[in-house]
Amino acid sequence: MKLRLSTYFVFALLIWSCSDDTKINTPTPYQFIPPVHFGDNYEIPENNSFTVEGIDLGRNLFYEKQLSRNSQISCGSCHQQAKGFTDGAKFSEGLDGELTSRSSMSVVNLLWNSKFFWDGRVGTLEEQALQPIVDHIEMDLSLDEAVKRLSDSENYRQQFFAAFETDVITSDLIAKALGQFMRTLVSSDSRYDQYLLGQTELTDQEKLGMDLFFTHPEPKTGLRGGNCGDCHLNILTSGDREGFQGFHNNGIDSDANLEVGLMEITGKAEDRGKFKAPSLRNIALSAPYMHDGRLATLEDVLDHYNDNIQNSSTLDVLITDATNNSIKGEHIQLGLTDGEKEAIIAFLHTLTDDKFINDEAFSDPFKP
Amino acid sequence: MKRFQILSNLSMCLLVALLLSTCSDEDSTVRTLTLNFKAQIDGELVEFEARKYQSPAHQSVSFDRLKVYISNIELVDVEAGEVFTEVDSYHLLSFDADTDSAFFEIRNIPQTFNVDEIRFGVGVDEEANASIDHVGDLDPTNSMAWDWNTGYKFLLLEGRYYPSGDDLGEEIKMHIGTNANYANNLIGFQESISVEENPTHTLYVNALVPFGTIDLSEGTVFMNDERGNEVARNYMDGFISTF
Numbered sequence: 001m002k003l004r005l006s007t008y009f010v011f012a013l014l015i016w017s018c019s020d021d022t023k024i025n026t027p028t029p030y031q032f033i034p035p036v037h038f039g040d041n042y043e044i045p046e047n048n049s050f051t052v053e054g055i056d057l058g059r060n061l062f063y064e065k066q067l068s069r070n071s072q073i074s075c076g077s078c079h080q081q082a083k084g085f086t087d088g089a090k091f092s093e094g095l096d097g098e099l100t101s102r103s104s105m106s107v108v109n110l111l112w113n114s115k116f117f118w119d120g121r122v123g124t125l126e127e128q129a130l131q132p133i134v135d136h137i138e139m140d141l142s143l144d145e146a147v148k149r150l151s152d153s154e155n156y157r158q159q160f161f162a163a164f165e166t167d168v169i170t171s172d173l174i175a176k177a178l179g180q181f182m183r184t185l186v187s188s189d190s191r192y193d194q195y196l197l198g199q200t201e202l203t204d205q206e207k208l209g210m211d212l213f214f215t216h217p218e219p220k221t222g223l224r225g226g227n228c229g230d231c232h233l234n235i236l237t238s239g240d241r242e243g244f245q246g247f248h249n250n251g252i253d254s255d256a257n258l259e260v261g262l263m264e265i266t267g268k269a270e271d272r273g274k275f276k277a278p279s280l281r282n283i284a285l286s287a288p289y290m291h292d293g294r295l296a297t298l299e300d301v302l303d304h305y306n307d308n309i310q311n312s313s314t315l316d317v318l319i320t321d322a323t324n325n326s327i328k329g330e331h332i333q334l335g336l337t338d339g340e341k342e343a344i345i346a347f348l349h350t351l352t353d354d355k356f357i358n359d360e361a362f363s364d365p366f367k368p
Numbered sequence: 369m370k371r372f373q374i375l376s377n378l379s380m381c382l383l384v385a386l387l388l389s390t391c392s393d394e395d396s397t398v399r400t401l402t403l404n405f406k407a408q409i410d411g412e413l414v415e416f417e418a419r420k421y422q423s424p425a426h427q428s429v430s431f432d433r434l435k436v437y438i439s440n441i442e443l444v445d446v447e448a449g450e451v452f453t454e455v456d457s458y459h460l461l462s463f464d465a466d467t468d469s470a471f472f473e474i475r476n477i478p479q480t481f482n483v484d485e486i487r488f489g490v491g492v493d494e495e496a497n498a499s500i501d502h503v504g505d506l507d508p509t510n511s512m513a514w515d516w517n518t519g520y521k522f523l524l525l526e527g528r529y530y531p532s533g534d535d536l537g538e539e540i541k542m543h544i545g546t547n548a549n550y551a552n553n554l555i556g557f558q559e560s561i562s563v564e565e566n567p568t569h570t571l572y573v574n575a576l577v578p579f580g581t582i583d584l585s586e587g588t589v590f591m592n593d594e595r596g597n598e599v600a601r602n603y604m605d606g607f608i609s610t611f
Contacts, residue, residue, distance in 0.1 A: 037500070037508070037509075038509055039502065039507045039508065039509030039510065040502075040507070041507060041509055041510055112509070214514065216543075216591050216592065218591065218592050218593045220593050220594065221592065221593055223592060229514070233509075233511060233513070234508060234509055234513045234514070235508060235509050235513075236509055240511045241511075242433075242464075242511060243464070243466075245433075245511070269536055270528070270536060270537070270539075313536055314536075316539070317538060317539035317540075317541055317588055317589055318541060318589060320589075321541075321587065321588075321589035
């Protein structure tokens with residue numbers, strides 16, 4: 001009798017264990033391991049968890065030119081891996097050659113972001129992913145047409161089935177796949193990262209630049225600072241992810257020329273002229289700089305913050321307040337020396353991540 | 369007979385399962401004290417981004433957000449002469465327009481413990497402030513971290529100051545850190561809190577206390593200088609209270 005019970009038990013166990021293994025076409029969970037020094041201040045949407053097939057599909061869609069009306073450009077046209085997922089242009093160029101009003105944003109470490117676009121108009125990557133597709137200047141393709149084109153492809157129907165267990169393609173699923181892929185674009189192996197993890201040393205100049213980068217100057221105590229880390233926070237060098245705290249008016253325009261910026265989204269007068277403080281990862285590869293690409297080089301950027309701040313009613317007070325000069329002049333001046341500016345630029349170069357910009361997993365799968 | 373044997377075997381299995389599940393229960397001799405925090409001004413919850421208040425120096429201010437680290441919590445049972453020390457005791461209290469209260473649990477307190485006093489630090493102690501470990505709510509990538517090397521902001525208070533006739537106002541940034549500004553605090557309770565019933569107790573963060581008598585017309589940024597130290601001196605007394 002005991003033998004018979006045991007037999008039943010083993011048989012039941014076998015059936016139970018088999019039933020798991022024999023499931024077919026189930027998307028494979030992707031084991032995401034965040035960089036140990038990036039912290040866990042991120043969220044992966046419950047309704048769009050990582051899967052191997054979803055990420056693969058997202059990568060294909062990111063580089064899929066059929067998602068533009070004339071099949072000439074893809075997301076990857078304006079977000080090029082070699083340029084830290086920017087395009088090197090002052091303004092991004094749409095499918096017919098028309099220019100947008102913004103410089104392409106780097107698509108990096110977005111998992112630790114909570115607002116997207118220069119004006120923060122959306123709060124998820126899934127929302128973000130579809131906007132350039134339908135934008136009339138950028139890719140100018142209706143979502144219905146995007147769904148139709150992909151549905152006409154047996155290959156894509158199979159990929160969607162593998163990723164989402166349905167071959168009924170929807171714009172929602174397109175967004176989810178793109179969101180999954182973009183969340184995997186993690187840059188965490190720059191020399192700065194290696195330094196933080198004790199794997200390499202920075203030069204004295206780079207260390208000086210790092211210290212200046214993260215320090216708000218206090219001339220009364222002799223503490224010199226470049227004031228960068230007030231907005232480009234800590235290890236990620238990106239803006240505060242809480243609410244709209246990561247948006248700032250960084251003094252590129254006076255009141256007379258101030259753009260609407262974040263005020264377009266919040267409706268608050270104090271948000272006029274504020275734009276997203278982007279991650280500075282791979283910043284040496286992603287010129288030109290600012291939301292409208294007006295500054296061509298890192299030297300121009302340092303000169304802006306040091307000498308060319310335009311005062312306005314919403315200028316960030318951490319800029320207004322910051323100076324290394326013992327006597328605060330009439331004009332806002334940071335008061336860095338040439339050597340200090342060069343040191344900060346040297347530090348910014350340590351944020352370049354060669355592994356990231358050469359990682360095959362992020363590259364264009366359609367390139368021969 | 370066969371049926372009896374089957375039932376007997378099943379009963380044994382159930383018994384073993386029951387015993388196993390009993391073993392996995394947590395220690396029944398310890399309790400949890402939940403501390404709830406509310407940001408207040410004059411006995412009312414702070415209305416972030418919505419209301420102007422008068423600072424102690426009679427200047428018009430509003431609040432966008434308030435964050436403070438409290439750490440190294442010790443519960444004192446005066447009568448028993450015992451002190452309960454929380455392990456990895458670093459808690460970030462965050463208040464803003466979406467979050468009007470914060471709470472955390474202090475676990476594994478002996479069930480017979482009566483809390484007469486709470487001792488804690490405002491800020492992060494020197495050792496943890498120099499560490500990159502993720503302990504408690506310490507996270508070198510959160511908005512309270514200065515950077516990798518120099519620790520945390522102990523207090524972050526941001527809002528706006530409205531000089532007379534200026535509706536837009538100016539930003540207030542109090543970002544206070546540095547080891548010298550770590551402050552030990554003590555709160556005594558008029559009546560002991562018995563932890564027997566896993567109680568929740570509310571404490572209040574008094575949002576105007578950091579201002580002291582500071583004159584905001586002289587500047588609205590308070591960081592690593594004497595004005596920042598003045599804010600720290602202000603929050604060392606009466607910032608967190610029982611009423």
